[in-house]
Amino acid sequence: MTARNPDAARDIPEATVARLPVYLRALTTLADAGTATCSSEELAAAAGVNSAKLRKDLSYLGSYGTRGVGYDVEYLTYQIAREIGVTQDxxxxxxxxxxxxxxxxxxxxxxxxxxxxxxxxxxxxxxxxxxxxxxxxxxxxxxxxxxxxxxxxxxxxxxxxxxxxxxxxxxxxxxxxxxxxxxxxxxxxxxxxxxxxxxxxxELQILAYHEQRKAAGADAREVVR
Amino acid sequence: MTARNPDAARDIPEATVARLPVYLRALTTLADAGTATCSSEELAAAAGVNSAKLRKDLSYLGSYGTRGVGYDVEYLTYQIAREIGVTQDxxxxxxxxxxxxxxxxxxxxxxxxxxxxxxxxxxxxxxxxxxxxxxxxxxxxxxxxxxxxxxxxxxxxxxxxxxxxxxxxxxxxxxxxxxxxxxxxxxxxxxxxxxxxxxxxxELQILAYHEQRKAAGADAREVVR
DNA sequence: TAGATTGTTAATCGATTAACAATC
DNA sequence: TAGATTGTTAATCGATTAACAATC
CATH class of the missing domain: 3.40.50.720 (NAD(P)-binding Rossmann-like Domain)
Structure with missing residues (x-):
C-alpha cells in the first residue's frame, strides 16, 4: 500500500460531513437536468440549505469554485465523492x-x-x-x-x-x-x-412532538376566538 | 375543545426533543427488565448518552426525579410520553x-x-x-x-x-x-x-467517509512500519 | 471595467459538559 | 446525620449566519 491522501487528516466538522452526501445528491439532480455550472445559491436550493452554509461547508474541502462564475457540476461532484470516499464501491x-x-x-x-x-x-x-x-x-x-x-x-x-x-x-x-x-x-x-x-x-415521535404543539396552539386560538 | 397544556409553549431545544424518544425506549427496556427506579447514570447508559446531558434534557420537562434516589421508571415514562404526545395514538x-x-x-x-x-x-x-x-x-x-x-x-x-x-x-x-x-x-x-x-x-456515505479516514490512517501506519 | 459570486471572517446562536449546591 | 443523586449553573465547544473583501 502507498501513502496517499495526506490531507485526509484535515478534519471536517461532523455537521458538514453529514451534509456532503446531500450536496452530492443535489449535484446529481442538477447534472441529470443538464446543468453544467451552478452558483452556491442554486446548489443550496437544490440541497435544501442556505447558501452561506453550503459555501462554508465546501470551504473545508478546498476551493473548487470560480468567483463570479460558480461551480462546475461535474468537477465538484467528483471532489465531494472523493472526499466522502465513494469514488469506488x-x-x-x-x-x-x-x-x-x-x-x-x-x-x-x-x-x-x-x-x-x-x-x-x-x-x-x-x-x-x-x-x-x-x-x-x-x-x-x-x-x-x-x-x-x-x-x-x-x-x-x-x-x-x-x-x-x-x-x-x-x-x-x-x-x-x-x-x-x-x-x-x-x-x-x-x-x-x-x-x-x-x-x-x-422519527415519528419527533414529528408527533411538534404536531402536538401545533394542535395545542390551534386549541388555544380556538378558545380565544 | 378545551384549553390544555398551557406550558406546551415552553420550548425544548431541538437536540433534546430528538433524544426524548431515545429515553422513552431506554425506559421501556428498563421496565421490561423489572427495574422500578433508576439513576440518571443508569438511564443514560441504557440510552447511550452521558448522564449530564440526560439530566439537562430532563430538566427542560420539569423535576421528575428524587434527589438521592433517582427516577421512578413508570412515572418518568409517562411524563416523557406526555411531553412527546404519544399517550394516545x-x-x-x-x-x-x-x-x-x-x-x-x-x-x-x-x-x-x-x-x-x-x-x-x-x-x-x-x-x-x-x-x-x-x-x-x-x-x-x-x-x-x-x-x-x-x-x-x-x-x-x-x-x-x-x-x-x-x-x-x-x-x-x-x-x-x-x-x-x-x-x-x-x-x-x-x-x-x-x-x-x-x-x-x-447514512452509508457518512459511514464511508469515516471508514475511508480509518483506512487512510492504517495505510500511513503501514508505510511507516 | 462592471457585475457576479466565491471563500473567509467574525459575530451569534445553540449544544455539551463538568462541577456542585440543593436536597432527599 | 451521612451518603447519594438530582437539578442547575457557568464555562466551553461547535454550528450557523450575515456580511464583505477577494477575484473571476
Whole structure:
C-alpha cells in the first residue's frame, strides 16, 4: 500500500460531513437536468440549505469554485465523492432478511451511490438459498468468511431488536468497523467502530412532538376566538 | 375543545426533543427488565448518552426525579410520553407500498409507540385490494377522504423519488402537517409543515467517509512500519 | 471595467459538559 | 446525620449566519 491522501487528516466538522452526501445528491439532480455550472445559491436550493452554509461547508474541502462564475457540476461532484470516499464501491453485508432486509437489498440507489451488497445473511435456515434481489441468502455463520474474503468494512443490521447486539458483536469480531443499525435499541461497540442508527418510531415521535404543539396552539386560538 | 397544556409553549431545544424518544425506549427496556427506579447514570447508559446531558434534557420537562434516589421508571415514562404526545395514538397513512412500504406497514413497533396505520395507499391499481399487514391497499386518490375522516396529521412517503414531491403536495393540500420522507431527494413544503427525512445511502456515505479516514490512517501506519 | 459570486471572517446562536449546591 | 443523586449553573465547544473583501 502507498501513502496517499495526506490531507485526509484535515478534519471536517461532523455537521458538514453529514451534509456532503446531500450536496452530492443535489449535484446529481442538477447534472441529470443538464446543468453544467451552478452558483452556491442554486446548489443550496437544490440541497435544501442556505447558501452561506453550503459555501462554508465546501470551504473545508478546498476551493473548487470560480468567483463570479460558480461551480462546475461535474468537477465538484467528483471532489465531494472523493472526499466522502465513494469514488469506488464499498462492499456491504446485510444481516436479517425480513421485510426490511428485503427492502434494503432491493434498494437500487445502493449501487449507484458507492456501495455493493456482497452478501445477505440470516440466522433462519428457512430463508437460506432464497434469492433476494438476485443474491442468495446465506447462513449468518458465513459472516467471518465473507468479511475476510470480500474485505467488508460496513455492515447493515436489519434483524429484530433482540438479535442486534449479538450480530454487532460478531460483526466487530469479524473485522467490520462501521455499522448501520435499523434494529430498535442501543447497541454498544468498542472504540474505533462507528455506528449510525435509523429508527422509524423515533422519527415519528419527533414529528408527533411538534404536531402536538401545533394542535395545542390551534386549541388555544380556538378558545380565544 | 378545551384549553390544555398551557406550558406546551415552553420550548425544548431541538437536540433534546430528538433524544426524548431515545429515553422513552431506554425506559421501556428498563421496565421490561423489572427495574422500578433508576439513576440518571443508569438511564443514560441504557440510552447511550452521558448522564449530564440526560439530566439537562430532563430538566427542560420539569423535576421528575428524587434527589438521592433517582427516577421512578413508570412515572418518568409517562411524563416523557406526555411531553412527546404519544399517550394516545396518532393516525398515520403510508403512501407507496413497494418493498419499503411493506416493511413499514409490517413494523410492529408502530402500534406500541403511539402510532396507528389507518391506510396504505398506492397509485398502482395492480396493488389495490391487496392485504398488507392486514390492511387493504387503496388508491392514492382516497388520500383526501381518509385524511379528513380519520383526522390524519402525519404522512409517510415510501414512493420512488420521482413521485415524492407530488405526493407531498397532495398530503399538504389534504391537511397533513408532518411528513416522514423515505424517498431520496429534497421535498419542499410550506411553512408550518414539518418534514423529516430518512435516507439509506446518505447514512452509508457518512459511514464511508469515516471508514475511508480509518483506512487512510492504517495505510500511513503501514508505510511507516 | 462592471457585475457576479466565491471563500473567509467574525459575530451569534445553540449544544455539551463538568462541577456542585440543593436536597432527599 | 451521612451518603447519594438530582437539578442547575457557568464555562466551553461547535454550528450557523450575515456580511464583505477577494477575484473571476
Amino acid at each position: 464499498w462492499p456491504v453485508v446485510i444481516v436479517g432478511i425480513g421485510n426490511l432486509g428485503h427492502a434494503l437489498a432491493n434498494y437500487s440507489g445502493f449501487r449507484s451511490r458507492g456501495f455493493r451488497v456482497v452478501a445477505l445473511l440470516d440466522a433462519d435456515p428457512r430463508r437460506h438459498d432464497e434469492l433476494v434481489a438476485g443474491i442468495e441468502v446465506r447462513p449468518f455463520d458465513e459472516l467471518e468468511h465473507i468479511v475476510v474474503e470480500s474485505g467488508v468494512a460496513i455492515g447493515v443490521i436489519a434483524t429484530p431488536a433482540v438479535a442486534a447486539q449479538a450480530v454487532a458483536d460478531r460483526m466487530v469480531a469479524a473485522g467490520i468497523t462501521s455499522i448501520l443499525n435499523f434494529a430498535p435499541g442501543v447497541i454498544s461497540v468498542p472504540d474505533g467502530v462507528d455506528v449510525r442508527k435509523v429508527d422509524l418510531s423515533i | 396518532w393516525p398515520v397513512v403510508i403512501v407507496g407500498i413497494g418493498n419499503l412500504g411493506h416493511a413499514l406497514a409490517n413494523y410492529s413497533g408502530f402500534r406500541s409507540r403511539g402510532f396507528r396505520v389507518v391506510a396504505l395507499l398506492d397509485a398502482d391499481p395492480r396493488r389495490h385490494d391487496e392485504l398488507v399487514a392486514g390492511i387493504e391497499v387503496r388508491p392514492f386518490d382516497e388520500l383526501e377522504h381518509i385524511v379528513v375522516e380519520s383526522g390524519v396529521a402525519i404522512g409517510v412517503i415510501a414512493t420512488p423519488a420521482v413521485a415524492a414531491q407530488a405526493v407531498a403536495d397532495r398530503m399538504v393540500a389534504a391537511g397533513i402537517t408532518s411528513i416522514l420522507n423515505f424517498a431520496p431527494g429534497v421535498i419542499s413544503v410550506p411553512d408550518g409543515v414539518d418534514v423529516r427525512k430518512v435516507d439509506l445511502s446518505i
